[in-house]
Amino acid sequence: MGKLNVSMLFLTLVLSYLSDRANGKINFKELVDAKLKQLNKPAVKTIQSEDGDIIDCVDIYKQPAFDNPALKNHTIQMKPSFNLKEDKSRTVNGSAKLVESQTWQRSGSCPELTIPIRRIQRKDLLRADSIDRFGRIPQETVSKSNTTNQKDGRFLFINNTKIVLPTVENESAAMLVTLGPDYIGAKGDINVWNPSLSFPDHEFSTAQIWVKSGPADVYESLESGWAVFPNLYGDKKARLFVRWSANSSIYSGCFDLLCDGFIQTNHQVALGAAVEPVSSVSGQQYYITIGIYKDPQTNNWWLKYGDDTPIGYWPGSLFSFLTHSSKLVEWGGRVYSTNVKKSPHTKAGMGSGHFASGLFGKACFIRNVAVVDFSMQLKYPQWVGTWDDEFNCYTVYNDKKSSATSPAFYFGGPGQNPQCP
Template identity: 65%
Template sequence: MTKLSISSLFLMLVLSYLSDGAIGKVNLKEVDRKLKQLNKPAVKTIQSEDGDIIDCVDIYKQPAFDHPALKNHVIQMKPNFDVKEEKPSTTAESSKLVVSQTWRRSGSCPEGTVPIRRIRREDLLRTNSIDRFGRKPQEIVVSKSNTTNQIDGHSPFINNTKLSFPTMANRSAAVLVTVGYNYIGAKADINVWNPQVEANDEFTTAQIWLKAGPGDNFESLESGWTVNPHLYGDRRTRFFAHWTKDSYKTTGCFDLTCSGFVLTGTEITLGGAIDHISSHFGQQYKITVGIYMYSLMVDFQDPKTSNWWLKYGSDIPVGYWPAATLMSYLKHSSTLVEWGGQVYSPNVKKKPHTRTAMGSGDFASGLFGNACFIRNPNIVDYSLALKYPEWVGAWADEAYCYSAYNYQKSYGTLPVFYFGGPGQNHNCP
């Protein structure tokens, strides 16, 4: 048999296998159905230089309106209120604001459309469950006796009160946290890095969380940057948004991989690669991320129109979560805000530990130019002003793997929160 005929026979066998409709655990017919559901018809298509395809989709035909409760939703085209921002003294170290994404160098979307990163067949073929594509794995709460936390008393103290956080088996976090008020907004400048992710099914983030509800069934709105090869198919640093109504059990997702988040802007796409990355002892880059419930700022008595707006940069509206429809607790306010990093891996809090890094991959003690930082971690309460929280506490699940340090350089300046680490090292075997 010739070499050509052997190749032809192999190709025929592959095509025959695929025609049966399944590859591994994923049914190809289900893949195609899901792709049709996720990828709406494009008015214009942009081929980004980084390999992404950005579809400019009619704003009224975006995935949000696949949600049964949003069939008759009226789009709020822009926020109807701006918060007052306090301007206290900060540290002198300079960093540049990243105001665009890589795809913008290849084109822009016209008015009346929204930019959506196209999901491809290979993205869905990486998942074990089409129905859970784009979701964070469910948080598994375990007792301390089943974990390998290396230090005792790692919980933060806020206003002389020790907070108790559930211990998650598959996540390790290093965060700055505030509680004690009802929050209707949060914002931060987040230093941008490209940390190592050891395995394709792991991810690392630097982000903001706004949460409400019971600890075992909380609601959460989140945004920042991530390196997530399982979701995106590469190890680029990307801007993301995420939500859940039930601790990641059955609701919510990253970006637009499920219906719910309403896009309104043309400048930023969820899941798009960030244009500039910081370097050790070199130029530092940051993104500014803010999440605000503007409707309650205007009328405290009208939660029916409560939308949590996501803003990028100085003042670029990306879109919003319709909380009156999606949420129960968060349609009123958030009761806990966190800023910092998180690593997801089946190999956190056990030995051998994952080598997936958080932040820059350096510990918080490296400070500016080495460690990842969050500057101006502001909240909005019913005073309607962006301000540094009255009470904060720093907390790390595994301080010898990933650390947290709220550093104040001098009296009268705001602290800068540093966090991160390499994962596995001689102190974190």
């Protein structure tokens, strides 16, 4: 009898919902249509990619960034005003190839003064947990006092100084970290893989660079690298991403061009598009080069990709702490899941899905790590430290063999294993 009552209650709720829909009180279709119209701008040209993506070539002056009222009178900076000097005298161990193309480029190209934007389709919104927050990470909870390193007795040390990193719920990170007063840029060659996920609808895995500034509970962050994020992108491919946040992503920021922030200037590279080929265990290794740099003349933060190619920038007006410089730079990976920092732990892989001890050909690496300060000279950080939130699940290793060899940072792991139940 109890089961019958529950069934009748469910049927009543369904009929009530359908009645409200019919009476116009709830119109989900209109909500989705309005969001699609907001996200997808009119195209000058459309390209159907062989991997299922649709790329719209959008007038550079009609891109999503200009939905922001604060950028209404913004004049696009078409290229950076700076040139950086880099010391590449040290050799690197192991042969790896730079990824120079994206899948969609085999199907066409966008004309100059347009930018390629990956079209958001109805199925993308229907996958999302929230249409309103589509393209954003679920709100992060950051704590100053309740930190992972305080709980387990471990601390990060940089130049013999103890650094307490804040806990971010639902996120596990493995990083190379440097702390300084005036960083205005960072770069690295990021090894590309396709890690597996336990719950693709609710997890993602990245390999990336973070440029941060501000207090732990309201920090500002610029990020870029590759991400495997099925809930956002609809598949398990590694894709080029950017993300920015202010107030620790509580109120602002998003991935790629899914909110009014990042201004793209490049007509050849699409944010959110697949990166290929990817690396294989004991096989050919591939990498992408990511650089994030502040323009001292404009205070805009530029993203460069591949062989020093400018993609676009975050206007300095979006930020408070990052207007001057960055205090913290991180290189490495993260896994976002509701099943990190608990048992049973997710089996979501970070990096290649192998521990850092696997080294070249097995573990994910970031090499040619560099920072830049107001001297405009790219150089390896003077002081670095390594950190992993869950050292039994994901590990780190900074491999510095000699002064003649460029250090390589390795990170990653499988998640759940006998030491990480």
